[in-house]
Amino acid sequence: MPELPEVEHVVRALRRVVLGRRIMAAEMKLPRLLAGSSPASFKRKLRGARIDDVGRRGKYILIGLNSKPGSATDQVLLVHLRMTGKFLCVGTDEPLPPYHHVVFYLDDDRRLVFCDMRQFGRMRLLARKALAKLPQIQALAPEPLSEDFSFDYFVETLSQSRRCLKQLLLDQTRVLGLGNIYASEALFLAGISPLKAANSLSKKRALRLHQAIRDILQEAIDAGSTLRIDFGDGNGSYFGTTERFWRVYERQGEPCVNCGAAIRRVVQGGRSTYFCPRCQRR
Ligand SMILES: [Zn+2]
Numbered sequence: 001m002p003e004l005p006e007v008e009h010v011v012r013a014l015r016r017v018v019l020g021r022r023i024m025a026a027e028m029k030l031p032r033l034l035a036g037s038s039p040a041s042f043k044r045k046l047r048g049a050r051i052d053d054v055g056r057r058g059k060y061i062l063i064g065l066n067s068k069p070g071s072a073t074d075q076v077l078l079v080h081l082r083m084t085g086k087f088l089c090v091g092t093d094e095p096l097p098p099y100h101h102v103v104f105y106l107d108d109d110r111r112l113v114f115c116d117m118r119q120f121g122r123m124r125l126l127a128r129k130a131l132a133k134l135p136q137i138q139a140l141a142p143e144p145l146s147e148d149f150s151f152d153y154f155v156e157t158l159s160q161s162r163r164c165l166k167q168l169l170l171d172q173t174r175v176l177g178l179g180n181i182y183a184s185e186a187l188f189l190a191g192i193s194p195l196k197a198a199n200s201l202s203k204k205r206a207l208r209l210h211q212a213i214r215d216i217l218q219e220a221i222d223a224g225s226t227l228r229i230d231f232g233d234g235n236g237s238y239f240g241t242t243e244r245f246w247r248v249y250e251r252q253g254e255p256c257v258n259c260g261a262a263i264r265r266v267v268q269g270g271r272s273t274y275f276c277p278r279c280q281r282r
Helices: 003-019 039-046 126-134 150-157 165-170 179-188 204-225
Strands: 023-028 048-059 060-066 077-079 084-093 100-104 110-116 122-127 264-268 273-276
Touching: 003 048, 003 060, 003 110, 003 204, 023 039, 023 077, 039 122, 077 126, 122 126, 150 204, 165 179, 179 204, 179 273
Parallel strands: none
Antiparallel strands: 023 100, 048 060, 060 077, 077 122, 084 110, 100 110, 264 273
16 A cells, blocks of 8 residues: 555656646546546546646645636646555557556547556545645644654644554554554654553654654655656556565564564554564563
8 A cells, every 4th residue: 555655656756747738538437436526527627627736745646737728726636546546657559557447638649547456546626725625634634744743743742642652653633644664664763662652752752753754754755766656667556666675564573674683563453563572662
């Protein structure tokens, strides 16, 4: 499942492919993927729209559209990849890839295709001014790499929760951007047990965790500039072609890179957590 850095990679790859392009036509082949409007109005509103910007908020991809020439960006296409959603780009003479559910015909004789094997991905087309009022956007915590995710904010958030740190870190309304992989990795980097209660963390260790969250996300985003997603390769993989290296994630039983102790796996909230029992103190 893509986490924030992988979504950022997709956003950057999209910019390279679709920025400034006009959507000549759109096809919605899986209506239940679409929230808030009918496939007919989706197609009508997208026809002729120019793609003015591509960004994201958390793991939501925001494609800014301009449907009236000469005016400002007036619509936003919100895309959530969930488990297996991905974009690919194919020429008009190439076959469509498997599990293609949405096809955007671009004005450069290419098609941007949204594929989703598991079909959990979601799309919503809405007016630009309605975006900030959308409940799922409003609920999101500050962007982790922005100044809004300050140390003061983090300490306050920790003090309000008795949950285990790992579970708090996965709550996108409290701390944004960490999924199962990066939550484990950030706690390892900070040397803190995932089982520790959030409100029991000292200020000194909270500072280490705050920094580790930013470092782990930045590191993963930077890795994406070498492991560039290529929408034209028929794969569109989030993690690129090279296997990514995780310090603890999915490494149970293997020696810790710091101390050599065996990495342990526990289940928290139905999801696996990996940690070093020696380096990560309670
Ligand atoms: Zn260790």
